[in-house]
Structures are given as C-alpha cells and as structure tokens.
Amino acid sequence: xxxxxxxxxxxxxxxxxxxxxxxxxxxxxxxxxxxxxxxxxxxxxxxxxxxxxxxxxxxxxxxxxxxxxxxxxxxxxxxxxxxxxxxxxxxxxxxxxxxxxxxxxxxxxxxxxxxxxxxxxxxx
Numbered sequence: 151x152x153x154x155x156x157x158x159x160x161x162x163x164x165x166x167x168x169x170x171x172x173x174x175x176x177x178x179x180x181x182x183x184x185x186x187x188x189x190x191x192x193x194x195x196x197x198x199x200x201x202x203x204x205x206x207x208x209x210x211x212x213x214x215x216x217x218x219x220x221x222x223x224x225x226x227x228x229x230x231x232x233x234x235x236x237x238x239x240x241x242x243x244x245x246x247x248x249x250x251x252x253x254x255x256x257x258x259x260x261x262x263x264x265x266x267x268x269x270x271x272x273x274x
Contacts, residue, residue: 156262157181161227161270162188166199169225171218177204180231180262200227202268208239212248219252227270228254234267245269 162168165187172178178190181202191198203218205211211230222228230249232240246256249271258270 155183157184157188159260159262160200160202160229160268162200162202164188167191167195167197168200168202169194169198169218171201171203171214173204173206173210177231180266194221194223198222198225200229201225202229202231204231204266205240206233207237208244211240211245215248215252219249219254228272229268229270231262231266231268234261234263234265242269250274 160181162181162185164185166185168188168190170178170181170190170192181190184190201218201222203214205214211232230245238244242256242259249255253274254271255274256269257272259267261267
C-alpha cells in the first residue's frame with residue numbers, strides 16, 4: 151500500500167494548477183511530489199484548481215489573507231498551512247475568526263508532518 155502524499159491530502163489532483171503562497175522553498179517543497187501534470191504558480195491565474203497558503207504567525211496570516219482571499223474567485227480547494235504545534239494565535243479558532251470576515255469558514259483539518267498542519271477553507 152502506498153503512502154498518501156501531502157499533495158494528495160490537500161486534494162491536489164493530476165493536472166492541477168496550484169497557487170502556492172509561501173515564504174520559502176522548504177514550505178513549497180512540502181507539496182512534493184505533486185501529482186502528474188500538476189504545477190505550482192506564485193501568482194493567481196485564471197481557473198486555478200487550488201490555493202495553498204503558508205503562515206507561521208498571526209501577523210503573517212492576517213497579511214496573507216488580505217492578499218489572497220479577495221483573489222481566489224471560484225477556486226475549489228483552499229488551504230491554510232500553519233505550524234502544527236504551539237501557535238494558538240493561528241489555531242483553528244483564530245483562523246475561523248479571521249476568515250469569517252471574508253465570508254469563509256474552516257472545514258477539514260489534516261496533519262502534514264511533525265511541523266505543519268492544514269485547515270481547508272470553504273465559503274461560509
């Protein structure tokens with residue numbers, strides 16, 4: 151039985167176009183290996199299939215949400231990736247409050263590794 155990749159956990163499909171909002175190569179590499187034909191972009195494009203936003207702090211998350219959420223359009227899969235431990239200021243409840251201002255709410259949670267967890271956003 152094969153292990154599920156982080157990209158698969160984040161519902162990234164083959165041929166998907168994924169806008170990755172990250173501050174380092176290490177964050178972006180967390181999505182490797184991508185499914186066949188999937189690509190990442192560092193700016194939003196028309197008909198994106200997913201958005202993966204990394205945030206290590208409350209301040210970084212607030213800034214990124216201001217930039218990202220108004221630009222996602224009808225993108226079907228949106229994730230906030232955050233530290234898995236010790237950052238209550240960007241825990242699920244804090245994320246719910248922040249994204250609620252934009253008409254979104256948290257849905258699924260997943261643990262990617264010992265460092266990162268992710269929360270999927272859906273329209274409220």
